[in-house]
Amino acid sequence: MKALIDRLNAEKTLSRAEWTALFAGFDDETREYAAEIARGIARARFGNGVYFRGLIEFTNICRNNCYYCGIRAGNACAARYRLTKDEILGCCARGYAAGFRTFVLQGGEDPFFDTERLSGIVAAIRAGYPDCAITLSVGEMPRGDYEALFRAGANRYLLRHETANRAHYERLHPDRMSFDNRMRCLSDLKAIGYQTGCGMMIGSPFQTPECLADDMLFLRAFEPQMIGTGPFLPHHDTPFAGEAPGSVELTLFVLSLCRIMLPDVLLPATTALGTASEDGRRRGVLAGANVIMPNLSPAARRKDYMLYDNKATGGEDAAETLSVLRAHLSEIGYELRVGRGDYGGNR
Ligand code: SAH
Secondary structure, three states: OHHHHHHHHHHOOOOHHHHHHHHHHOOHHHHHHHHHHHHHHHHHHHOOEEEEOEEEEEEOOOOOOOOOOOOOOOOOOOOOOEOOHHHHHHHHHHHHHHOOOEEEEEEOOOOOOOHHHHHHHHHHHHHHOOOOEEEEEOOOOOHHHHHHHHHHOOOEEEOOOEOOOHHHHHHHOOOOOOHHHHHHHHHHHHHHOOEEEEOEEEOOOOOOHHHHHHHHHHHHHHOOOEEOOEEOOOOOOOOOOOOOOOOHHHHHHHHHHHHHHOOOOEOEOOHHHHHHOOOHHHHHHHOOOOEEOOEOOOHHHHHHOOOOOOOOOOOOOHHHHHHHHHHHHHOOOOEEEOOOOOOOOOO
16 A cells, blocks of 8 residues: 555556555555655645635525535525625625635526626626635536636636546436536636636545546546545435535545645645544645635625535634634644745745
């Protein structure tokens, strides 16, 4: 196992059979070995700095029906909301004052926020905060829409591929969603010039070591600028209500392998990881993650953006959230790094 990790570190790739063996057979010792190498790589690239991004969950209305997700269209129990443009700009203002220099607009695929409306919001943020990065995470669109949003001033886009194994993808999504379209979106985003993030859930139902091997091979080939990956956690009003949550240890192991394979990648210690384990985000940083995405949404709305049960909502006040985070990170020898934190910007 350690020999495989050494080879990954040297050659930055493994075969499908080797990846599969690694995921099927890893133990704590292997995981810690990988974490040590990953941490060293992150330290060499980013020092003891962790970038922070402000997450604005601006709508929980969604036309899709992903079986895992708590805000799926078919969940009649979700209390639906949309933020107004002014509310979104208010989140940015509070975030900016606290020190945030990246805003991440995330939401369901809400038809109300068509390209024109969304472009207007992006343009307003761009005009108000020329020194900030704008990240979008609003699902699948035609290429022309991605282009329009890029022209309006968006710089980055997060669209997790969820799983790179087609058969697995089809067990996580209803028929009207397509693996090919998700992949088409990702390649369009990258071609347009977005710093592009993909990623997968760890331990989602029906995931096998082979699925994770396919994820690693896909990440190798696609070379995303960002990888968002966290444990699957069940939501009680979804078809996967009764499924087991993904493992924190496996998630940490995957984070380390991503860091070793793609040394420069922006790698968040996700909210799901922080929800699954109280110390999850710090353990993520120690496994090679270099980004944390605190919540900037209005506190009253956060309980309604429930992708999975017990999702951590974070502190109400942006400045206080950062001071708590700063204190937690300083205990492990890390600090928040102010700035946009672009891909490759550390070099
Ligand atoms: N509509 C956007 C944003 C989706 S929410 C899009 O399609 O990209 C962001 C991410 O949360 C998803 O990509 C998914 O990987 C994750 N997520 C959703 N439900 C989850 C669950 N039950 N457990 C863990 N992660 C989940």
